[in-house]
Amino acid sequence: MHPDIKGVVELQQLDLQIAEMTKLIDSLPGQIQKLQSQLDNFIAAHEDRKKRLATNQKERKDLEGDVKEIQEKITKHKDQLYEVKTNEQYRAMLKEIEGEEGNIRKIEDQILEKMMAAEEIQKNIQEAAARLDGEKARVAAEIKHMQDERQKDMNEREQLQARRKEVAAALSESVRELYERTRSHRTGLAVAEVREGLCTACNVRLRPQVYNEVRSDEAVLTCENCGRILYYLPPPPAEQAGSGHANADAIA
Ligand SMILES: [Zn+2]
Incomplete structure (x- = not known):
């Protein structure tokens, strides 16, 4: 083959390989970023669940405080039953106590809902916590692997570029x-x-x-x-x- 033709054929092969290599090398930071943000999202969701659990517990405590307050009121009203003078007053007081007991039941339902929600969140937190270290290690290993591959690709591209220089220099x-x-x-x-x-x-x-x-x-x-x-x-x-x-x- 004519030496210049042989040269340009090889040059084109090298240029295609270099372009392919460059595409790979340039795509890696994006892939690493994507992987990292998956882990970040996992951790953020985990932290979010912990916050939700804390909020849930605080709300439950507040509701329990409300129940206690109403119970104290009921106790007071029951004591007052002995002091009322008329049947009318007595019935009114009983009605008030009934209403307060109804309120307690409503709040207790809410507390039960909170407890069930907390159980679910707690379960998710435990699952995520058990997976977290593994996820961190997996992502770190994958990123390391990608970086090693990228370094390899860069070395290979450098060799291709050196060869390209030689081939180009030999052309007329x-x-x-x-x-x-x-x-x-x-x-x-x-x-x-x-x-x-x-x-x-x-x-x-x-x-x-x-x-x-x-x-x-x-x-x-x-x-x-x-x-x-x-x-x-x-x-x-x-x-x-x-x-x-x-x-x-x-x-x-
Ligand atoms: Zn043509």
């Missing part, structure tokens, strides 16, 4: 410029294989004369349609010979 200046110019115009793909008379990048048929020149491999040529540098890979001779033989045997 005009071809190097042609490659870079075409690459920037053609979104990364500056080189295209010719197969069965077609440019495989733009699928346009080459003029027979250009096709012959590309196959002769004597000069660097570009596709007249898309401007990419063309190369031609002759079919491997061993395969041809092999299939020929097989056919001959079959006929014999």
Whole structure:
């Protein structure tokens, strides 16, 4: 193969690999961030449940205080029953006590609801607490793994870039410029294989004369349609010979 064509084919492979590597490397901080925020959310939900439990307990205590207050009132009113002078006053007092007892029942229902809610929250807190250390360790290990992978990718990219420098330096200046110019115009793909008379990048048929020149491999040529540098890979001779033989045997 013409050394400049061989060079640009390798250069394109390297550039594609470097671009792929860069995509991976650049995507990692976002992935790490995502993982970290999952853990942060887990911890925040855990803290939120603890706060809700504390609020629940405070509200329950307040309700229990209310019950106690009403009970004291009831006791006082029961004592007053002995002091009333008329049946009317007596009935009114009984009615008041009944109302207060009703209030206590309502508050006790609320307390029961709070207790049930607290039980549920408590259960969730215990579950989260049991998982928390494991989650922290898992996320830390995953982040470490991602960072190691990223470092590996960066090292590999550095090697690819060093190789790219060598390959680019070995090209003749005009071809190097042609490659870079075409690459920037053609979104990364500056080189295209010719197969069965077609440019495989733009699928346009080459003029027979250009096709012959590309196959002769004597000069660097570009596709007249898309401007990419063309190369031609002759079919491997061993395969041809092999299939020929097989056919001959079959006929014999
Ligand atoms: Zn083309």
